Amino acid sequence: MFLSARKKLNVMASVGMIVLCLLLIAGCGGNNGEDAAGTSETAVPPTAAADTKETTRTIKDAYGDVEVPAAPARIVVLDIGALDNLLELGVKPVGAPSILAPGDPYPAYLKNTEGIENIGSVNEPNLEAIDALKPDLIIGNKDTHEQIHDQLALIAPTIFVESLGITWKENLLVHAEAVGKAEEGKQLLEGYQTRIAELKGKIESKPAPLEVSLFRPREDKIQIYLQETFSGLIMSDAGIKRPEAQTAEGFSKDLTEEQIADLDGDVMFWFSRSNSDFEKIEKSPLWATLKGVQAKQVHQVDWETWMSGLGIQAVNKVVDDLFNYLVEQ
Template sequence: MKNPYSKKRRLGTALLTVVLMVSCLLSACSTTGTKGSSGAQQATQPSGQASAAPHKIIIKHAMEETTLESTPARIVVLDNGALDNLLALGVKPVGAPTVQLEQPYPDYLKNQTEGITNIGTIDEPNLESIAKLNPDLILGSKDTHEKIYNKLKQLAPTVYVDTIGYTWKENLKLQAQAVGKEAEAAKLLDSYENRLKDFRSQMGDRISTTKVSILRPRADHVRIYLKESFSGSIVSDAGLQRPAAQQGTGLSANAGEEQIADMAGDVILWFSRDKEHLLRTKLVNNPLWLKLDAVQSNQVHEVSAETWLSGLGIQAANLVVDDLFKVLLKSK
């Protein structure tokens, strides 16, 4: 007599086999995923969602190495150069200082700075104001803010350039790296170099014979800016020459009425923040000043202190180049 349950057992076994096969197929599908061009397996993502891989960056800077776990979004800058550069890169900081308390941001940036919180002065940024902004990156300079570095890095990852001024191109590159805008920085520098190439071409043979003097008259002396200054570096990039007395290294040299000869040049470009300064109070009537070639040929030109002195970024650099075109070629 046949077992009445044998047929049922055979049916049950078949059904179990089918279930196991389907389960294995579903499991394989859920783990296989898709492959990119490199052939590596990638987990599938729900529709409309990107991969969650962070943009981790290790920045080697003037103080140490700093790790950024992702591209920063809330950035505080501690000087005009970093403010200028970030705005040029299309990144608006949440906080920035001014030269003097309650002073507005540089006029040449006025259309770009709406909504940025003043965090004090460049020399004395307010740590409490910075903390309230909840930054995820702070950009400063070692030569100005070294003493507060350890306090700042407790608030957010902090990246310092070594110095400000003639190193402005290297500073732009480092700051661009920190905010993930290296390609944009390269384009800005290429454009700057192309403008100077055009300037040199238009100057022709005059480029190797025109000596430019850069002066900042103060209340009781004149500061002569040398090649290792912001504006001095741009004049050098342009291919223009400097007078013999202005060939020294360093940022600047001081001169009084006794050193008027050191201020000479085919062209004198000057700027000042002081309302009353030596050029207006004494030099303008000094016989030695009046005998200078630039004075006699009407080649003494005032330029903006905001750009030539304290701009320190790529936008200010281009405005300095604008002035070179205006003064030496009478055009842009």
């Protein structure tokens, strides 16, 4: 009996030692996140992980990398192209300029401009008015606003595109990225490319190519618009043939009344801020000799879109006119 009891005690002691060893092993495995080297690997709580969400993004503009808010809420734009693009992207700026004089209405083709604070004109934005709006992002362009770039950057992160007009596609993508709408910007550009391909196909299907003239009557001269203009680029994208005098590189060329033949085309588009400037051309004895005039294919188009729009909404208005006058008539 004694030996049996002693054996029982030995067995119980052995079991106890095994249990103790298991507990010690478990304790070594759960050493508060310390590895063999003694470094801590404490897990980040879910709430702390959420707090690490980025509040800024880096955008490349005409000057280099610019850090902008991830979700800007108070945006000031300095030109109509940026205003046009942002509104189409569903983003309403708090401030924008008029085309010509401070306080002038925004272009009529733009919708949802109510409540946007006027900050002066495109050429002379009011820095005090911009500062008073407490923007968290400013969008402008180097061509027009280079001299005030540094002052603007002191007010808020400032994104500048290089230029306007023929760079409208690149500008759209920069504007979209700056306001966190990069994918939407790409979709708008793809929509344009689809429409312009359709227009090009319809124009190329015509029996003979049409030469299309583009000009602007002015008080003291006549300007023909060349390839490197906003509207000239759209016509080039559509494969529209231009008169020989309008195929040169550059923005525009000034004509005298004696050179009026350079305006001629099978179809003639003109725009001006003053209709009286066009009326002077009509009085020229050479005007009636133009084939576009004789065919009654002279059309006034909206200067706010063809000349000063510079954004995706204006682009689509120009394409509408090209469909209307070159395909559907």
